[in-house]
Amino acid sequence: MSREQGLGVYRFFFAALGLAGLLAQYLYNLQNIPDYKPVNFFSFFTVESNIIAVVSLAVSGAYILRGAHPRWVEYLRGAATIYMTITGIVYGLLLRNVEVDTAVPWVNTVLHFVIPVAMVVDWLIDLPKFRIHLRQAMVWLIFPIVYLAYSLIRGPIADWYPYPFLDPRTAGYGPVIVTSIGIAVGAFLFAWLQSWTTSLRIRFETSTDIAAEQP
Secondary structure (H helix, E strand, C coil): CCHHHHHHHHHHHHHHHHHHHHHHHHHHHHHHCCCCCHHHHCCCHHHHHHHHHHHHHHHHHHHHHCCCCCHHHHHHHHHHHHHHHHHHHHHHHHHCCCCCCCCCHHHHHHHHHHHHHHHHHHHHHCCCCCCCCHHHHHHHHHHHHHHHHHHHHHHHHHCCCCCHHHCCCCCCHHHHHHHHHHHHHHHHHHHHHHHHHHHHHHHHHHHHHHHHHCC
């Protein structure tokens, strides 16, 4: 099996696993929560980021089996990686000890731990062949910002918030603002780090070429 085939299998496997987790949790909610509103399911950043990750893994897996590396696919991989990194770290720091009766245990593990790790590993073992500058990486942060605005605007209308740290009904907007700023700073650092990693492959290949040219 070639490297490309191995990466293709890797990506298809985790895409299927992520999709299975999303479907399992959605069907469980429909069957066990009275008057369940599907829009609430799709209003979780975890769900949205995992959907993006599944699409990214499936699309990039298909392209790599063809030996192709379109730039837009690499940008999609970068976006999915940063969103899943945010998902995994925020869950670990803020939500791990929050009990949710409707969370399916194995799905919880897959969506918050397995897929985030799989995305980071995939990114590091197959870095883009071109440099993604920080200003370009900043585009990836538009989605989390829009998500935050959506959650805070929809919250009072639907009387429902996806996460406790976004719910101002208990302690006001102060903690929500502080937590949101902290997450935003973390997201910026992740974007910077991903931008920096794209220079590693370029530097390595350049140094290898220079070494090969020397007598």
